[in-house]
Amino acid sequence: MPRHNDGRSLRRPRKPGGQRGFRRVLPYLCIGLVLVAAMFAADALLPNLFDSPLPTRAQDGLTLTLSVLIESLPFVALGVLLSIAIQVWVPAHVIHRLLPTRAWPRRMVLAALGMLIPVCECGNVPFARGLMMRGLTPGDTLGFLVAAPIVNPIVIVTTHQAFGMDGGILLMRILGGYAIAVLIGWVLSLHPEPDTLLTERFRIACDDAHEAHGTRLTRSLSQFIVELRAVMPALIVGSAVAGAVQVLIPRSALVAIGSDPVLSIVAMMLLAITVAICSNVDSFFALSFASTFTTGSIVAFLLTGPVVDIKMIALMRTTFSARTISVLVAIVLLAAFTIGAVANLVV
Secondary structure, three states, X not given: OOEOOOOOEOOXXXXXXHHHHHHHHHHHHXXXXXXXXXXXXXXXXXXXXXXXXXXXXXXXXXHHHHHHHHHHXXXXXXXXXXXXXXXXXXXXXXXXXXXXXXXXXXXXXXXXXXXXOOOOHHHHHHHHHHHHHOOOOHHHHHHHHHHHHHHOHHHHHHHHHHHOOHHHHHHHHXXXXXXXXXXXXXXXXXXXXXXXXXXXXXXXXXXXXXXXXXXXXXXXXXXXXXXXXXXXXXXXXXXXXXXXXXXXXXXXXXXXXXXXXXXXHHHHHHHHHHHOOOOOOHHHHHHOOOOOOXXXXXXXXXXXXHHHXXXXXXXXXXXXXXXXXXXXXXXXXXXXXXXHHXXXXXX
């Protein structure tokens, strides 16, 4: 981050509070209006495309939105608390002393750290923010952020309960997710200017956290408010978009191509992006498609959803730039498709 000679960071002047608030809400309002217009347009132009009438689908979309939001809230709260623990209560030198100094071992340890933290993807974003506020690079932190929703202990247990060891789905999910996380951490660590991987708002929040004064309790309460203000709007919008997509995309169109070894993978990856189910329970959702979809498509679903579903992308956008998220999404989709295709060939 650019700094003056005296060490102070260079910041752009902040806009007045009302203007910042309006500009922050405006994109969300536009997204909502577009989705509502698309819902009515699809119902008017293609009345025979859907099995149920618009009011029923709208109710289902609202129900899904609320279920995703309610399901995510406890994990968001847990992630925020862990983030505060890292930022305020754990000295930075302790974190760096516990991690390997060499780049590759450090990224591998951070990716494996997800196996010890039972937080789904919603809570991992504020936790990752806390790690970066303690000096970890965006590339190293993204290795943790990608791996944790796939290899955390709750996900491993629920995936085993859903599929057992049959077909190698559990093993491919764990090894595939870990490999994707290490790959993303390595690719983004090559960026010559790591600070540009982050949003300006988060860089300012890092400066504010470093300059914060007062007791640990006061700083904890202040940081709790900051993290909730950053994460909650994105979570609400991501949940609403996931619910609206269920109204716009007929499920029958996805199920119809479930037996094709290539199209089934694409269909399940698209489904994973749109349904935005918590990674702690997504294996039971995927189990309902196991009889009609290929094994590779199920694996691709389980690798894609925890990292690049609509809700997760909205949450990551609070911290990472659009270009960073685009690179991450591209790597995840290509890797998940490749692993799914290989699974269809060998299983």
